[in-house]
Amino acid sequence: MSPVNTVLKQSVAGLRAMLVLTVLLGLLYPAVVWGVGQVVARDQSAGSLVSLGGRVVGSSLLGQQWRGDEWFHGRPSASDYAGDTSGGTNLGAGPELDTAVAERARAAGLEPRTAPADALTASGSGLDPHVSPAYAAAQVERVAAARGLDVSRVRSLVTAHTQGREAGFLGQPRVDVLELNLALARLTAPSAG
Amino acid sequence: MSDTVSGLLTIAVLVAALAAAHVPLGSWMARVFTDARHWRVERLVYRLCRIDPASEQRWSTYAVAVLGFSVVGIVLLVALIALQGVLPLARGASMNLDTALNTAVSFVTNTNWQSYVGESGASPLVQTLGLTVQNFVSPAVGLAVAVALVRGLARSSGAQIGNFWVDLVRGTVRVLLPLAVAGAVVLLLGGVIQNLTSPTSVTTLSGGSQVVQGGLVASQEAIKELGTNGGGYFNANSAHPFENPTAVTNLIEIFLLLVIPFSLPRTYGILVGDRRQGWTVLAFMATLWGLMVAAVTWAEVSAASGPLGGLEGKELRFGVWPSALFAASTTGTSTGAVNSMHESFSPLGGGGVLFSMLLGEVSPGGVGSGLYGALLLAVLTVFIAGLMVGRTPELLGKQVGRREITLTALALLVMPALVLVFTGIGMVAPLVSSQMSASGPHGLTEVMYAYASAANNNGSAFAGFSADSPYTNLTLALCMFLGRFVPIVLVLALAGSLVAQRRRPVNAGTLPTHTPTFAGLFVGVAVVVTGLTFFPALALGPLAEALS
Structure with a gap:
C-alpha cells in the first residue's frame, strides 16, 4: 500500500x-x-444546596461574601465569592502580597501579626466555605454584640459547628461559615422578624 | 493531632492504597493487551469503524494511525468549540479561534493546559462531547504507545508491534471506562456535582448575590484525574469545592491520578516475562515521586511557619500537607490538575513542582507516557553504563546500537529544546513580558513554567501568567503538539527497531537491569540529565528568588 x-x-x-x-x-x-x-x-449532584424558609440561599460547599458585623465572615477571596468565575490571587511572597495582607487585616479588624493565617490569605478557589476555628473564635464577640446575644451562646454555636479532621486525620479542623450563619439566623429569626 | 502527623498519615494511606491496587490493576492491564478474544462491545466498535482487529501493524503504520486519530481529534474539537455558540446548551460560552486551537491541541495531547476560563469559555456540550471524550482517548493513546514499545522489547521476531485501534479501544473500554465510572460514583457521594442546571444566581443570606454553577462535573472529574489529564471543569480546577469538596475526595483524586502510572511497571514486567524488570521501573518512579513529595512538602511546610501559614492560594479544608502532596503528584504525572495555586507557593515549593515536570514526566508520569518515558531513560542508562564498563549496551537482550540510541536521545531532547528555546524567546519578546504578572526571577519562573507545562504535556500553570493571547496560545499549542507527538513517533520507531532483533542470551558480560545498583544508576541518570539541562535556568528563576 x-x-x-x-x-x-x-x-x-x-x-x-x-x-x-x-x-x-x-x-x-x-x-x-x-x-x-x-x-x-x-x-x-444538585450542588448541596441549602435553604432558609424555603428559599435557596447558597450551597454548603461554597463560601459567600458576608456584609455586616452580625455575620461570621469567610476568608478573603480573589473574586469576592461571586461564583461566576473562580481562582486565587496567584500572588507569591513579595510587596504586592504584603500590601494585600495589610488591607485584609484592616478589613477584618485584626492585628496582622497575631491574626489567624486564614483570615489574611485568599484561598485557591475564591470560594472556600471554611474558616479555621481560631478565626471563628476571633469573630465571636463582634457577632454577639451586633446581635445582642450572649457571647457564651454564640461561642457554643461555633463549637457545635466546628468539624474535626475528616476520618480523624484528613485535612484540617474547620468551620463552615454558611452553616454557622444559618444556625445564627435560625436562632434569632423570631426576634429579628 | 498535629498537621505533621495528619500529613504523614495521609501519605501513608495513599501509599498503602497504591501498593494494594497496583498488583491487580497491573496484572489486569497485561491481560487486556494480550487477550486473544474481543469483547462484544469492542467487536461492535471495530465493525462500525471498519477495522480488522486481527491485522497487526508495522511501527510506521502504527504511528500514522496515532497521528491520524489525533489530528482528526484536534480538527473535530476545534470545530465543536468554534460552533458552540450555535449548538444546544451554548449558555453564552465562547472562545477566540486561537484559544480554541490551543484548547483542542491541549486536550488531544493529554496536556489540558487551559487558556480559557472553564465557567465562561466552554459550554456543557463542549465539556462533555469534546473534553470528556478526549480525557479518555488521549490517555488511551499514551497507553497504546507504551504497550507497543513493550512489545518491541518482548517479541523477538517479525516487524509488527500490535494494532493501534485494538490497543486504543481496549485501553478505553477495559481499563479507563470501568475505573472512571467507579471513581465518578465515589466522587458523587463525596459531593461533586453532576447536573445540567444552568448557572443560577441566588440571593445570599446577607443579601448579596452569588452564581451557583452547574455541570456534568463528576463524570469529567473522575477521568480528568484517572487519565492524568488535569483540565478543570471550572477555572479553579480541583481547588473548586464543586470539583473537590472534601479532604476525602482530595485523597481519592490524588489516588486516581497516580494509580495507572504506578501500575504500569507491573504490566511491563509481566509482558516481558520478567517481573523483576517491572520492580526496577517501579522503584525508579517511586523514588523520584517520593523525593519530589518530600522536597515540595518541606518547602511549603517551612514557608508555613510565617504569619500567613502558607495558606495563600490554598483551601482551608486541605491545608499545607495535602496541597503539597497533590502538587508533587500532579506535576509528576503530567496531570496538571491543581488543588492549590502553584504560583502562590514559596519560591522553592514552586521551583520543586517545576523541577518535577522537567524530569520529563516519569515520576511516575502520565498514563502510558510515564512508562515509555522511563523506558527511554532506561535505554540511556544501559548505554551510559555500557560506555563505562566497555561492553555492548543491551536492554532485555536487545542491543542498543547506533539507531536505537539516536532515536532515544532525540526523543529525550525534544522537551528540553522546546522549553529552553521558547522560554528564551519569551524573556526577550515584548509580547510575552507584557503578560507576566511578576518581574525578576519570579517572572522567569512563570514563563518557564508555562512552556515546561506545555512541552511536558502537564497542563498546570503559574496562573498569574495571562496566556490567552494569540502568540502564547499558538506557541504553547506548538510545544504541546511537538512535545507529545515527536517523542511518540520516535518511541514507535524504536519499538520497530527493537522488535526485529532476536533476544541475545544472558552471559557473564550482560549488565543486569533488575538490581538495586541499576535502579540507583537509573535514578541518577534522570536527575543528572535534568539537572545539567536546566540548572542555569533554574538558578536564575526559583533559586535566585529563594536566595533573595
Missing part, C-alpha cells in the same frame, strides 16, 4: 473511531453517572 493510501485509510478509521467513541464516552458515560447520581446522591 502506498504511503498516501495508508495515511488516508488510517485517518478515515480515526474519524469513524472518534465518532463512535464520542457516543460511548461523551453521551452514555456522563448519562450513566448522572443516572446513578439521581438515585444515590441526589442532593450532592
